[in-house]
Amino acid sequence: MAYLNNFLLKPFPLLDETKDKWRLIIFMGLFVVVFMNLFVPFDADEWPYANKVIGFLALSGYGIFGAIVLLFSQFVLRPLLGLRTFTYGSFLLFVISEIFLLSMVMYFIYGEKMQSYEQMVGEFFLAAKYTSLVSIIPYTSVLLFTSAKKEQEKLKSYTLQHQQRQQEVKEHLLSFRDENEKIMLTIKRDHLLFLKSEDNYTAVYYLTQGKMKKKLIRTNLKKLESENHHAHLLRTHRSYMVNIQNVETINRTQKGYNVALRQLQEMTIPVSSGYKKSFEERMKF
Known part of the structure; x- marks a missing residue:
């Protein structure tokens, strides 16, 4: 019982968006028009029509009037009842009310009126039966199509988010390759010292x-510089590149500067005269 209650209270989002409502209305109308004229069910070919055109219009009326009723139920009745979103339970009740409304309209348009009360009730239930049988296929088809469409959109959104997360992770990593293009080390950008x-x-x-490690890679510094476009990785010397995010102190020398890193105070990295200007620009002296 609890499972059933939980199921009936679950959101049913397949007819919440305007485009989904229009898809249901248009497909239902077209399907019924084609179905009625192609198969002429319920002994409709024996109905007394003046000519084929009148017969076509009469049979097509099932689809046209049905679409009008759905237009009313989806865009007028739902807002009046406060059903802008459905649960499974409210959707089932609303579909039953739509079938009832469709049956009423079809009975008053196509049913025989000059009958006894019992005959009128029987005629109405016959109209309800026919309406349900004709409506169930297009209604279910639209719901299945909409469900598949939404699942496809979810998958596309998930794939896009996954790609974005991968790109974000990639942007926060640095990979170092050797002279044979084999990746020898991958680390977080802010973990690089120099x-x-x-x-x-x-x-x-x-x-x-929290501890400093050293990795020797058989390649030259120029190649690594060209491969790792890191906004905070700066060449300071023909033999050094430093991650300026981790610079703690800067001391001026006769030819340039010596920098000490936040995690490595006991040693300094030289900034030679050839790289002094670019260093000053990046450090915003």
Whole structure:
């Protein structure tokens, strides 16, 4: 019982948007017009029509009047009843009321009026039966199509968000490749301290769990500089690049500067005269 109550109270979003309502109305109208004229169900071919045109219009009226009723129920009745959004329970009750309303309209337009009370009730239930049988296929088809459409939109949105998250993660990482283009190290950008050229290698100094680590990569500093476009990674010397995010102190020298990093106060990184100007511009002296 509790499961049933939870199910009936779950949101039913398939007919909340205006475009979904119009899809239901238009498809229902067109389907019924085609169905009635193509299959001529319920012995409609025996009805007395003056000519084929009148017969076509009469049969098409099922779809036209049905679309008008749905237009009224979706855009007038729902707001009046405060049903701008559905739960499964309210949707089922509303569909029953729509079928009842459609049946009433079809009975008053097509049903025989000069009958006894019992015959009128029987005629109405016959109209309700026919209306339900004709309506269930297009109504269900639209709901299935709308459900598939929304699932596709969800999947597309999820894929886009996943790609955005991957891009955000990628933007916060630095990868260092060796001379054979093999990735030797990937770290967070703000964990990088500095790079130092050492003969045929480049030493990458970085933080991991609060401690400095060193990784030797067989490549040159110029290649790493061209591959890692990091806004805070700055060349300060022919043998050094430094992450200026981690600069703690700057001391002027005769030719340039010496910088000390926040996590590495015991050693300094030189800024040579050739890189002094770009360093000053980036550090906004």
